[in-house]
Amino acid sequence: MAGEATVINVAARTSLWLQPHRIVLILIALALVLGAAFFMRWDWLPQYYEMGLLGIWRSLWILAVTCFLGFLLAVPLGLAQAAGPFWFSAPAKAFCTVIRGTPLLIQLWLLYYGLGSLFPQYPWIRESWMWPYLRQAWPYGVLALTLSFAGYEGEVMRGAFAGVPKGQLEAARAFGMSRWKIFRRIWLPQAIYRALPTLTGETVLQLKSTPLVATISVIDIFAVSSKVRQDTYLTYEPLLLLALIYMAITGILVFAFSRIEARIPNKIG
Amino acid sequence: MKTVLKTFAAALLLGVAAMGVAKADPVKIGVAAEPYPPFASPDASGKWVGWEIDFIDAVCAEEKLECVITPVGWDGIIPALTTKKIDVIAASMSITDERKKTIDFSDKYYNTPTAIIGPKDQKFGATPDDLKGKIIGVQVSTVHAVYAKKHFGATAAEIKEYQTQDEANQDLAAGRVDAVQADSIALGEFLKSDQGKGCCDLKGMVAPDLEVLGPGVGAGIRKEDTELKDKINAGIKAIRANGKYEEISKKYFDFDIYGEDSQSN
Numbered sequence: 001m002a003g004e005a006t007v008i009n010v011a012a013r014t015s016l017w018l019q020p021h022r023i024v025l026i027l028i029a030l031a032l033v034l035g036a037a038f039f040m041r042w043d044w045l046p047q048y049y050e051m052g053l054l055g056i057w058r059s060l061w062i063l064a065v066t067c068f069l070g071f072l073l074a075v076p077l078g079l080a081q082a083a084g085p086f087w088f089s090a091p092a093k094a095f096c097t098v099i100r101g102t103p104l105l106i107q108l109w110l111l112y113y114g115l116g117s118l119f120p121q122y123p124w125i126r127e128s129w130m131w132p133y134l135r136q137a138w139p140y141g142v143l144a145l146t147l148s149f150a151g152y153e154g155e156v157m158r159g160a161f162a163g164v165p166k167g168q169l170e171a172a173r174a175f176g177m178s179r180w181k182i183f184r185r186i187w188l189p190q191a192i193y194r195a196l197p198t199l200t201g202e203t204v205l206q207l208k209s210t211p212l213v214a215t216i217s218v219i220d221i222f223a224v225s226s227k228v229r230q231d232t233y234l235t236y237e238p239l240l241l242l243a244l245i246y247m248a249i250t251g252i253l254v255f256a257f258s259r260i261e262a263r264i265p266n267k268i269g
Numbered sequence: 270m271k272t273v274l275k276t277f278a279a280a281l282l283l284g285v286a287a288m289g290v291a292k293a294d295p296v297k298i299g300v301a302a303e304p305y306p307p308f309a310s311p312d313a314s315g316k317w318v319g320w321e322i323d324f325i326d327a328v329c330a331e332e333k334l335e336c337v338i339t340p341v342g343w344d345g346i347i348p349a350l351t352t353k354k355i356d357v358i359a360a361s362m363s364i365t366d367e368r369k370k371t372i373d374f375s376d377k378y379y380n381t382p383t384a385i386i387g388p389k390d391q392k393f394g395a396t397p398d399d400l401k402g403k404i405i406g407v408q409v410s411t412v413h414a415v416y417a418k419k420h421f422g423a424t425a426a427e428i429k430e431y432q433t434q435d436e437a438n439q440d441l442a443a444g445r446v447d448a449v450q451a452d453s454i455a456l457g458e459f460l461k462s463d464q465g466k467g468c469c470d471l472k473g474m475v476a477p478d479l480e481v482l483g484p485g486v487g488a489g490i491r492k493e494d495t496e497l498k499d500k501i502n503a504g505i506k507a508i509r510a511n512g513k514y515e516e517i518s519k520k521y522f523d524f525d526i527y528g529e530d531s532q533s534n
Contacts (some may be wrong), residue, residue, distance in 0.1 A: 004324070112441075113439065116443060116445070117439070117443035119443075119444075120443055121335065126444065135444060135445045136444075138443070200478065215432070217430070219430060226409075226432075227409065227410075227431070229345075230344045230410035231410055232407055233347045233348055233351070233371050235345075235348050
């Protein structure tokens with residue numbers, strides 16, 4: 001399949017892609033964009049774009065950091081549930097159940113308004129080097145989102161680890177590989193391959209969980225759009241632009257993950 | 270079967286008759302859904318009580334308007350007015366030129382000074398120098414947010430904006446902000462609460478700035494509803510004149526919250 005595609009030259013590919021239904025959809029989208037540009041109020045954009053860019057940057061780094069750290073946590077969580085002894089698997093299972101069973105907003109507020117408001121009672125914390133960080137909002141947002149991602153992805157990784165055929169692991173052992181080597185070369189890579197399609201979905205969901213940090217005074221892109229709404233009393237314009245921004249980020253994420261998935265040999269197991 | 274049909278028809282007729290009898294729609298008074306004691310907050314049974322509720326009830330009674338209290342989230346209260354979900358905003362909204370671009374206001378019905386509060390164990394005042402390097406918490410899209418940015422923006426470490434006053438107060442108690450700026454009465458109420466008593470005290474009143482802080486609080490009304498605006502203005506005048514305003518205020522405050530009598534806009 002992939003071999004044929006490279007043979008077709010660029011012009012032919014473009015004409016293949018520009019089918020009638022796609023042209024109609026593009027025209028409709030163009031009409032919507034032009035309509036929005038000419039019939040709505042956008043005079044607030046110059047005043048807020050800098051704040052908006054900063055907001056997008058914050059949303060993106062929060063997404064990247066929490067997904068990365070969350071995934072690092074998810075691997076041991078999944079492994080413990082799939083193959084660990086009882087005293088490993090039970091706490092891991094309990095963690096995933098609690099995280100998946102409670103709304104993220106509650107976890108976030110428990111950390112920020114609950115845990116975070118306990119710290120200042122202790123003078124030694126107030127005087128320590130950690131205090132400038134602990135009094136800010138973003139560490140709580142990052143922690144809550146990381147734990148949430150780890151909870152969901154831990155469950156996915158459990159299934160992925162369990163799904164790698166036993167025969168492969170037995171064959172690796174027969175080759176005389178150590179347990180660590182089996183994990184690193186056989187078990188983990190195949191589990192990640194299996195989990196990848198789900199990982200795309202989880203990352204997109206995580207993107208759409210990030211606006212919750214606006215409720216604890218982190219100025220992400222959602223908070224910026226709320227501010228525009230409250231300052232200018234416009235309802236649709238900032239919300240529509242916000243929706244468009246999230247859609248664009250989602251599009252880029254899905255595209256990036258599909259490229260990664262395409263690199264994986266499709267015959268595994 | 271016949272009787273059933275008859276009853277049904279009668280009920281239908283009655284319903285139509287009732288609709289005919291009902292007068293014009295009641296005036297929907299929008300209050301901010303976030304509690305703002307002692308001006309407006311829901312009591313244990315969910316009924317809205319407070320100075321502002323008593324005040325607007327008195328105005329409605331004076332002008333023989335049928336009014337219903339409708340809570341609306343503060344951040345969407347002006348769009349709610351312009352899209353006719355409510356007819357009047359009575360939510361301690363300060364009269365500002367920026368807001369006047371979108372909506373109209375009645376005459377002011379109270380005006381209280383703006384205060385700064387902070388942790389008990391620190392000593393400072395309410396001047397830009399006092400607030401140097403401090404994090405100041407304010408409620409988003411209020412005159413206090415604008416004031417803080419204009420007067421303290423240059424010296425303060427950060428002006429942090431919160432969705433509700435409660436969150437700003439909570440973060441002051443938790444040590445995440447060094448000072449909170451808001452209306453003196455609302456802050457006085459917080460300082461009287463258990464949490465406020467424990468952590469914080471009044472640091473001072475900020476210097477006046479008529480351009481930002483405006484003439485005071487007025488009722489928000491749609492620009493085209495001039496008739497309603499006239500009625501509310503007449504109602505405010507009437508209860509000011511006949512002592513009803515004072516009577517209500519005495520229930521909640523031990524001083525005159527109307528402020529200066531000079532401006533009428």
